[in-house]
Each structure stands twice: as C-alpha cells, then as structure tokens.
Amino acid sequence: MSILKTTNLTKKFGKFTALDGVNLELNKGEVLGFIGPNGAGKSTTIRVLLGILKATEGEVSIFDKDAWSDAVEIHKRIAYVPGDVNLWPNLTGGEVIDLFAKLRGSSNTKKRDELIEKFDLDPTKKCRTYSKGNRQKIALIAAFSSDADLYILDEPTSGLDPLMENVFQECVRDVKSEGKSVLLSSHILSEVEKLCDRVSIIRQGEIIESGSLNELRHLTRTQMLVETREPLGQLGNLKGIYAIQKKGQSTSFQIDSNEIDNVIKYLSQFGIVKLESAPPTLEELFMRHYEGTEDRVGAGGTD
Incomplete structure (x- = not known):
C-alpha cells in the first residue's frame, strides 16, 4: 500500500529547474532512503512533500491526498525532523516537546519520558543553552513520541554522537515494526544501509537509481x-x-x-x-x- 508517491515531480525557480521529473514511492511499513549530495534536490523535494513549496508540474500525494491542497490534513498524520533545528530560546527543552505534542492534539507522556531518558537529554535547560546535537534530540523526541503514520526525516542525526545515532536507529526500527513509514534523507550512508528497505539516489534534481540495496549492488x-x-x-x-x-x-x-x-x-x-x-x-x-x-x-x- 502506497503512503507517499510523487509522479514526474518538477519544481522550477525561474529558469532554474531544481527538480526534474522526480518519481518516489514509499509503502506502508517501509523505510525509504533518499540520498544525494548537497544541492541535489533532497530538501526541495521534502519541502514540496510538506506543502511548503508548490510543485511546478507533476503529482504529489500522501495518504492519497494532494500534498499542497490537503497539507493541513496530511500534517495531522506526519512527523518531520529537519537537519537544523531552531527552537524558542526562552523555553526549556521539555516545554518545547510538550508544545509540539499539544499542537498535534495528542500526548504520550510515558513514551516521551522514555525517549528523554534514552537520548540522555536534560529537559529543564533553556533552549538557548543547547548544543546543535541537543536541539536535534528535542526534535527527534517530539517526533518519535507522536503517533504519526509517516516520519519525514531530513538529515535527522546531524550533530549527534555515535551513541545517540544508535538510539535513533532503534527508534526507526521501532516505528517500522509498528507498521509506520519513514522517509530518511541522510548523508550517513552506513545509517541508510542499516535502516532502509529501498534507496532512491537523486542527482542534479533527477532520480538516477531506485531499488532495494540488493538490486543496486550491480552498480x-x-x-x-x-x-x-x-x-x-x-x-x-x-x-x-x-x-x-x-x-x-x-x-x-x-x-x-x-x-x-x-x-x-x-x-x-x-x-x-x-x-x-x-x-x-x-x-x-x-x-x-x-x-x-x-x-x-x-x-x-x-x-
């Protein structure tokens, strides 16, 4: 069952074509790795999926809804973690996590507390005092403590140490075991290799290869x-x-x-x-x- 699908997704900024006929498909209970160098079009694709940018051409659907016109409905069922998290400087980490939970309309305090412990986060500190890695932890805790059906993760472990990367990988495996779907954009290729069922490689705005790791070994x-x-x-x-x-x-x-x-x-x-x-x-x-x-x-x- 397809959760997310783009068909000939094209995005132009003036004369510049950032995305050129991108085709992606993510099924229920699957982890899809989305890889490519900086400037390849990964983040632009994700912004279109989130309804932040409107596609110039092509179709983009999530849960069989249009990613642009039905963005509000879609957002109720997705969790998003960017690669560079900006937080309210005067709120504590715990307050930010709770705020995200309230915005979603659901709160699993037991899961939240377990994740705070797993990620070794002090939730009482003000966000302005947090390192990049700790800001990333807050976004990950907020995402994985939510009851989302789709997790869109754009360079989610940026700034995390190897121990915390392992905790993140456990979280991805847990949501996958629950039948949830994950789109993982990452530069850490070993991470993609460990977690992903299939991989799509993007270069200069075009998908140049898609398939399972075994299918791509011939390359x-x-x-x-x-x-x-x-x-x-x-x-x-x-x-x-x-x-x-x-x-x-x-x-x-x-x-x-x-x-x-x-x-x-x-x-x-x-x-x-x-x-x-x-x-x-x-x-x-x-x-x-x-x-x-x-x-x-x-x-x-x-x-």
Whole structure:
C-alpha cells in the first residue's frame, strides 16, 4: 500500500529547474532512503512533500491526498525532523516537546519520558543553552513520541554522537515494526544501509537509481581477498578486476559483480587457500555515481 508517491515531480525557480521529473514511492511499513549530495534536490523535494513549496508540474500525494491542497490534513498524520533545528530560546527543552505534542492534539507522556531518558537529554535547560546535537534530540523526541503514520526525516542525526545515532536507529526500527513509514534523507550512508528497505539516489534534481540495496549492488564492485598456494598469474588481464594490491601471500582487489564466477574459476587453478569477499557498501555505490572516471589498475579494460 502506497503512503507517499510523487509522479514526474518538477519544481522550477525561474529558469532554474531544481527538480526534474522526480518519481518516489514509499509503502506502508517501509523505510525509504533518499540520498544525494548537497544541492541535489533532497530538501526541495521534502519541502514540496510538506506543502511548503508548490510543485511546478507533476503529482504529489500522501495518504492519497494532494500534498499542497490537503497539507493541513496530511500534517495531522506526519512527523518531520529537519537537519537544523531552531527552537524558542526562552523555553526549556521539555516545554518545547510538550508544545509540539499539544499542537498535534495528542500526548504520550510515558513514551516521551522514555525517549528523554534514552537520548540522555536534560529537559529543564533553556533552549538557548543547547548544543546543535541537543536541539536535534528535542526534535527527534517530539517526533518519535507522536503517533504519526509517516516520519519525514531530513538529515535527522546531524550533530549527534555515535551513541545517540544508535538510539535513533532503534527508534526507526521501532516505528517500522509498528507498521509506520519513514522517509530518511541522510548523508550517513552506513545509517541508510542499516535502516532502509529501498534507496532512491537523486542527482542534479533527477532520480538516477531506485531499488532495494540488493538490486543496486550491480552498480558497484565487490571487495575480495585471496590467498593461493601457487603465485597468481596476470590477474590484471582479467575483465572486471580493479585496484589490485598484493600484501605478502594475499592479494586484494575489487571485482565487478557479474564477473565473480569467471574470476573464481581462474583463481581455483592456483589452489585457493583463503578467499574472503565483502559486498559493496552503499558508500561505494554512492561514490561510483558521483566521482569521475576511476583509473583502472591492471590491463584489460576501463570503466
């Protein structure tokens, strides 16, 4: 069941096209990772979803309602966390959390108190004294203590330390287990990799890839480490081999996923003693899209 869907979403600012035919879909109980470099169009997309900006062209629906004309109704069922939280300086953290709860018309004080403890927040301090990380905690506590159906999180862990990032990841898993949906825009690719069912990659206002992590693995290479009884032959002559490095008796290299079978057959003739492989990380996948041409190590082809 589709919770959020954009169809050919286009947003222009004068002659500049910020979003060009963006198609996104988020289903019930799913976590969708939305990644791309600064200026790619992530925040513009999110502002359109929130009804802050009106799409120039295309359709944007949340809960089968129009994101622009039905924004007030939609907001009753969503929780939003921006990457840079601004708060009322003279209110305490606890007062801000309670204010957000009252604005939503619902308050789960037990859940709120549990999250305050989990995020290690002192709610009695004035907001003007909080660090960026603590301001972020307030927004996250307010969001996750609400009974939302959709969580839109735009760089939500900006300023959090690694321990608090783990708490955040627990919160996302908890709401997912309750059948809620999450749109997660993040630069922390390991975070996206741990949490997301599917990923959409945006570049210069266009979605260039969408799919599950397994479906996107073909875009990058697997890291392999091999040790053989006999010295390896000209590994660099094989198709799909990159970044060869010899370390004593071991040789490490990167390999295009569709060439793994051929390479293992080749390696087996030298007597494999040890073979390790690591699937490509989302970070490698991401860099493959945005970096320029990469020099091939060894003969036998180019990218």
